[in-house]
Amino acid sequence: MGIKTVVVGLGMGKVHAREIRATPGLELYGVCDTRPHRRDEGRGEFGGHVYERLEDVIADENVQLVVLAVPHHLHTEMALATMAAKKHTVLEKPFCMTPEEGERMIAARDEHGVMLSIHHQRRWDADFYHLREWLAQNPIGPLFHMQLSWHAWGPMHDWRATRAAGGGIWYDLGAHLVDQANLLARSRPKRVFAVQNHAMWHQEVETFCRATITYENGMSVVIFTATNAATEMPRWYILGERGAIRKERFGEAGEFEFIQCHGEERHRATLPIELVGPGYYANISAHLNRGEPLEVTAEQALEVIRVLDAANRSAASGDAIDLIEQPDAPRRTRRARSDV
Template identity: 35%
Template sequence: MINAAVVGYGYAGRSFHTYLIPLADGLNLYAVSTRDAARREAAAKERGVKTYASIDDLLKDDNVDLIVLATPHNTHAELAIKAMDAGKHVVTDKAMCMNAAEADAMIETSKRNNVMLSVFHNRRWDWDYLTVKKVIADGMIGEPFYFESTIMRYGPPRGWRGVKAQSGGIMYDWGAHLLDHALQLVPSAVERVSCEIQYRGWDIDVGSYGKLLLHFQNGVLYQIEISNLARVDKPRWYVLGETGGLIKYGLDPQEDPMVKGDIDAATENPAQRARVFTEVNGEVKEIVIDSVRGSWKSYYQNISDVLNKGAELAVKPEEARRAMMIYDAAMKSADTGETIKVNI
């Protein structure tokens, strides 16, 4: 049994990590660390765990095997390195960190101490992403050449997510998941990166609109678009292939039932199922696709299987490092207005 401790008890720590960890066979939610006394009290009451006021005190506890960082993005590198140097395995919430240099330092520390390092990309088990992945694998739209992956919302980010120095900006929150999807879906290196960020509407410095355009060496064009100033929605996915296309509205349905205490109760609005348009027997047909039912529980089950059984890690730190290299290029593009040539 692996004893896990979560650092941070805000929304991510409270609703995601401390909920999902105990659902994995072989993992035990052992402790929570937070500087906030009220949150320590809440964690003890809600989760029945030991609590610590500092990560330094937590790391002295020899019963702790795994540290999960549910803290602002700009703290991930420092805290992860500290934990790994103390001999602990580490999971960071996404984004992994703030840049590729930090990612390199984290990976080096993991290897030097022979401990596991992973990033919480639970959205590899989103229903919509898995459905798009299956449609492509089944050849329903032919070779894909253009993707739009979009999150449109209205309302400013709260707390540290609205502070660029702590969060990294608008592309580092939802964008971390959407970029991870892109790098999983397209089997090719990225050769050009362009990014635009607009600052409107809210008195925040993280941006209210961002667009990231990836040019892959195999010719695929992949657009990631995010806004917190959108009064009108767009499709979550729009994908063109050589013989067909896909359109999909709506977000993965797991979060709301998870917050209410039963992630397995997730259901999807049938009207939001993906639709594929392709030619069948000489006629263009619209095919409604049943969503692939993923489960965010799979992330921590994999972590348990890695640590208890020697299984292969599903979300490798090198994959997250690749995303950080693209972020470095994207931020340079946003600052200069130029398209950045890369080989990532």
């Protein structure tokens, strides 16, 4: 049949379960949730085995892969338990709450010899997927600046509105944008400076974040996430030494504005966006069944967490946060400067 997979958490987990069920090489063996009504929903839609507790999933020797679609603050301890039971593990993004938690999970993965991956499925969004392909051909020369945004209008709800659970739009959706920026920058993040506010909805989690990331290769990236944006910012704004690429609206549909420069002349064109095929779970299946390379590694997801965490610390302190220690700069924070 395939790799016997159980999805834990039937909020966002329903999305995972549907994709797993449609992926060759994976078998949706069961679902798990502590809430009776969610278990009833899972039994009705997916059938198979239905578990009340993670301990019941771990105890089932038939289970090979566990998907943890649970609130962010629960990721680490639950993943440590599944990996200790020799279960391959997929976590919803973001990976964890702190870099230290990510390091613990990577160490457990290595100790127990299992797969650990994080659901950065936005790598397969059609706009990013094609953008990454185009930029690999160097159509606008070396990149030096990018701006990415993901914004909405309306407060966060349920546990996503609480700081202790890892809520807030920066960790929830900023994780995707940082992951995409890291892949396009092709360099390690070096420094982060961020500003956050709670305007409009006045929740304990931020309603706006602007983070500036400087990479080792000199690239600068500005990322906006907001739940209080009454109008839209460009989804993509990318500058290279021989042109630019821009996309106005969020979503997989639409087109890119593509500008190539020859001296002082600029030539404009549009690049249509076509939908892509199999996504994240197709790669999980290929990795576990055929040994193909894992597309989303825990190490990559840890780099995302380092940036997310640094941005929160920067916003709280007003300082830029150095992610890579310099021999003559033992402190991890320094006052913001114009080159950040």
